[in-house]
Each structure stands twice: as C-alpha cells, then as structure tokens.
Amino acid sequence: MPELPEVETVRLGLQPVLEHHRITQAETRRGDLRTPFPKNFAKRLTRRCVEKLWRRAKYLLANLDNGETLVIHLGMSGRMSVYAEGRERRLGQYVYDSAPAEAGRGKHDHVVLETDAPARIVFTDPRRFGLMTLIATDKLEQHPLFKGLGVEPLSDEFDAAFLERALAGKKTPVKSALLDQRVIAGLGNIYVCEALFRARLSPKRLARNLSSKSFAPLVAAIRAVLREAIRAGGSSLRDHQRVDGALGEFQHRFAVYGREGKPCPEPCGGTIRRIVQSGRSTFYCPKCQR
DNA sequence: CGATGCCCCTGAGAGC
DNA sequence: TGCTCTCAGGGGCATC
Numbered sequence: 374m375p376e377l378p379e380v381e382t383v384r385l386g387l388q389p390v391l392e393h394h395r396i397t398q399a400e401t402r403r404g405d406l407r408t409p410f411p412k413n414f415a416k417r418l419t420r421r422c423v424e425k426l427w428r429r430a431k432y433l434l435a436n437l438d439n440g441e442t443l444v445i446h447l448g449m450s451g452r453m454s455v456y457a458e459g460r461e462r463r464l465g466q467y468v469y470d471s472a473p474a475e476a477g478r479g480k481h482d483h484v485v486l487e488t489d490a491p492a493r494i495v496f497t498d499p500r501r502f503g504l505m506t507l508i509a510t511d512k513l514e515q516h517p518l519f520k521g522l523g524v525e526p527l528s529d530e531f532d533a534a535f536l537e538r539a540l541a542g543k544k545t546p547v548k549s550a551l552l553d554q555r556v557i558a559g560l561g562n563i564y565v566c567e568a569l570f571r572a573r574l575s576p577k578r579l580a581r582n583l584s585s586k587s588f589a590p591l592v593a594a595i596r597a598v599l600r601e602a603i604r605a606g607g608s609s610l611r612d613h614q615r616v617d618g619a620l621g622e623f624q625h626r627f628a629v630y631g632r633e634g635k636p637c638p639e640p641c642g643g644t645i646r647r648i649v650q651s652g653r654s655t656f657y658c659p660k661c662q663r
Numbered sequence: 664c665g666a667t668g669c670c671c672c673t674g675a676g677a678g679c
Numbered sequence: 680t681g682c683t684c685t686c687a688g689g690g691g692c693a694t695c
Contacts, residue, residue: 376688407671407690431689449689450673481673500672502689545665554690561688610688611675630688652668654686 375447376561378602379613383453384428386616390492392426398487406503430522430558442510448502454495455616522558533588540580548576549651563630566656568595570629575662576655629656
C-alpha cells in the first residue's frame with residue numbers, strides 16, 4: 374500500500390508524539406514481521422529518546438539517542454495508530470483520543486510503543502510484509518537496505534538531466550524503470566501510473582526511447598502528483614489511514630489507477646486499460662498516452 | 664544486465 | 680450466511 378505520500382503522511386502524524394520524545398515502553402507481540410526483530414529489540418528501544426523522525430524512500434527512520442536508528446517499513450498493509458493518553462486533545466493537525474485498554478491488543482497489532490508525549494503508538498500489519506529493525510546510525514548508508522537506493526523524487530537532485538542520465542540505454546519499459554527503487558526511491562504502482570498519465574507517456578515505451586524533451590514534463594508530473602498526494606493525506610484503498618484513523622483523500626483524484634474500462638478523464642474519448650508489467654497492474658489511456 | 668515468475672501473508676470482493 | 684478464485688499499495692530471490 375504505502376508509497377512515498379502515504380509514508381510521509383504517517384511520518385507527519387507520528388512526529389508530534391515521537392520526535393523529541395522518549396520511548397517509555399516498547400513491546401513486540403510476535404517474533405517477526407517480514408524478518409525477525411533484532412536481538413533485544415524492545416529493550417534497546419526502551420528509555421531512548423527520538424532525536425529525529427525522517428523518511429528515505431518508503432522507510433521511516435527514527436534516530437535514537439544511543440547511536441542506533443529505528444527503521445520501519447510498512448510493507449503492503451502496515452499502519453500506525455496513535456492514541457494520546459488522557460483527555461482528547463489536539464497535537465499538530467491531528468486529534469488523538471485517549472487509548473482504549475484494547476488499543477494494541479488486536480490480532481494484527483505487532484508492536485506497541487509508549488512515549489512520554491504521552492502517547493501510545495501501535496503498529497498493525499495483517500500481511501506482515503512490513504519490517505522493523507535497528508541499524509547503527511553512522512552505518513545506515515552502507516546498509517543493504519539503503520545502499521542501492523536512488524534519488525529522492527522531491528529533492529533538488531531529481532531533475533530532467535538526472536532522469537535522462539538515469540534512464541539512458543535502459544531497455545526496460547519506462548513504467549518498470551520508474552518503479553525501480555535504485556533509480557527513484559519512493560515511487561510505487563499508483564503514482565507511477567498517475568505520473569505517466571499526466572506526462573502523456575505510454576507505460577510501454579522503452580526508457581531508452583524517450584525523447585530528450587519528455588524528461589522535464591515527466592519530472593514535473595512525478596513531483597506534482599507526489600506533492601498533491603501528500604497534501605491529500607495519501608491514498609486509502611484498503612489499509613492506509615492517517616495515524617488518527619482518518620482516511621487519505623487522493624484515491625478520489627485518480628485519473629487512471631483502478632479505473633479500467635472507465636472513460637479517460639481527458640476529452641480524448643479513450644477508455645482506461647489495464648495491462649500487466651513486471652507482474653503488476655498498469656493502468657493507462659492508450660489514446661492519449663504515447 | 665534484463666525480464667519473468669514465485670514467494671512471503673491475510674483479507675476483501677466477485678462469482679457460483 | 681457457504682466455497683473458491685483473483686487480486687492487492689512492496690520487495691527479495693531464483694531462473695533463464
């Protein structure tokens with residue numbers, strides 16, 4: 374589920390109760406997610422202060438005051454819920470409820486953190502494709518999870534010249550190239566489809582065959598769709614929610630994703646098609662995407 | 664190097 | 680309130 378905008382939405386929601394706050398208690402409710410939790414995971418989190426909460430690609434990272442970083446990946450169905458202790462109150466843009474006794478005791482609630490905000494943070498992940506681990510902060514960049522990651526699409530580094538260089542000579546379809554986290558870090562299936570639609574590029578075009586003048590509009594489309602999606606709180610299809618349980622809104626603005634058989638939103642008269650590329654669904658308008 | 668398929672796992676929705 | 684099938688926002692791995 375969660376692509377860059379959803380992870381960023383979760384980060385913004387966690388920030389007020391996690392950044393510059395101390396973890397007073399940590400609990401894992403099973404031994405593993407996609408991979409086992411590291412040795413003494415809960416113990417190593419307990420009494421640590423979070424100095425900074427940030428995002429790289431689709432990973433959430435919490436720098437701790439002991440030189441380790443808590444790394445979180447939401448996989449396909451991962452979710453974070455925040456409950457503030459005590460009376461309901463406003464923190465940042467979210468309203469938190471006090472934590473009911475059962476919060477964090479659900480079938481798919483795997484990790485529960487208490488912080489001195491005070492707040493309870495619950496990680497829920499039915500499919501368990503998510504990941505939580507601890508990595509020495511000064512070795513993050515060399516770690517296998519991060520070593521090969523490409524450019525952040527919302528950074529200044531990501532421009533037409535970069536993308537032209539990155540895709541040069543690639544025989545793979547542009548859709549697959551944009552999904553490749555070694556090229557651009559954080560794009561997923563939804564936003565690649567939406568960005569290609571906005572740039573009027575066929576997902577089937579080979580990356581190396583894009584004309585030089587198509588990179589600037591493609592970069593602009595990627596950045597715009599990500600920014601709009603973040604502003605909308607991400608897309609809620611099945612699992613994604615804000616940390617207060619509210620739904621994202623961007624799914625109502627999809628031009629092509631999940632709209633197979635429906636008319637193209639442009640007045641071209643085309644019909645949205647679904648094809649499969651690298652094992653994932655691609656949605657596009659064959660009439661206006663060339 | 665690149666493309667494809669399978670795997671991890673659970674739940675939702677469609678079709679019967 | 681059945682059963683079976685397909686599909687899902689990710690990503691790692693094996694294979695050809």
